[in-house]
Amino acid sequence: MADGERCPQCEQPLPKSEEWKRRRFRWGMLLAVLTFLPTFVFWFVNAYQSISAAKTTGLGAVAGGFSESATMFGMVALVASAVIGITLLVRGMSPGNTQRNAISIVGIVWFGFLLVTTVGGVVLSLFLSRMHR
Numbered sequence: 001m002a003d004g005e006r007c008p009q010c011e012q013p014l015p016k017s018e019e020w021k022r023r024r025f026r027w028g029m030l031l032a033v034l035t036f037l038p039t040f041v042f043w044f045v046n047a048y049q050s051i052s053a054a055k056t057t058g059l060g061a062v063a064g065g066f067s068e069s070a071t072m073f074g075m076v077a078l079v080a081s082a083v084i085g086i087t088l089l090v091r092g093m094s095p096g097n098t099q100r101n102a103i104s105i106v107g108i109v110w111f112g113f114l115l116v117t118t119v120g121g122v123v124l125s126l127f128l129s130r131m132h133r
Contacts (some may be wrong), residue, residue: 018094025092025100031106033083035078054083075118082111082118 089104089111 021092021094024088025104027102028085028088028092029107031081032110035081075122078114078118082114086111
């Protein structure tokens with residue numbers, strides 16, 4: 001275990017399970033950041049453009065920008081990365097590391113928000129399209 005990671009407090013080599021938890025945490029947070037940045041960048045850009053073009057305000061204008069950004073990013077990739085990210089972050093939590101656990105919870109909440117809005121939007125649009133028939 002000479003090339004393994006070391007504990008920051010005592011400089012002892014970390015057990016293999018702790019190294020795997022750190023790796024899962026890092027990959028989970030990477031997925032969280034990768035879904036966060038494009039979603040909100042495109043959301044703000046598209047919301048601003050739709051507000052400017054349609055001269056509208058309110059939730060309708062913001063929802064239009066969010067739906068465009070979700071379509072651009074790809075709903076399937078968004079759901080898949082959210083499920084994988086939640087799994088990695090949950091498996092990367094450890095009882096002795098409260099800072100990592102707190103950051104993991106923020107990432108899990110973010111992924112939960114993405115899942116609810118994406119799946120909820122699809123279900124709502126399907127429901128509304130059936131009502132108009």
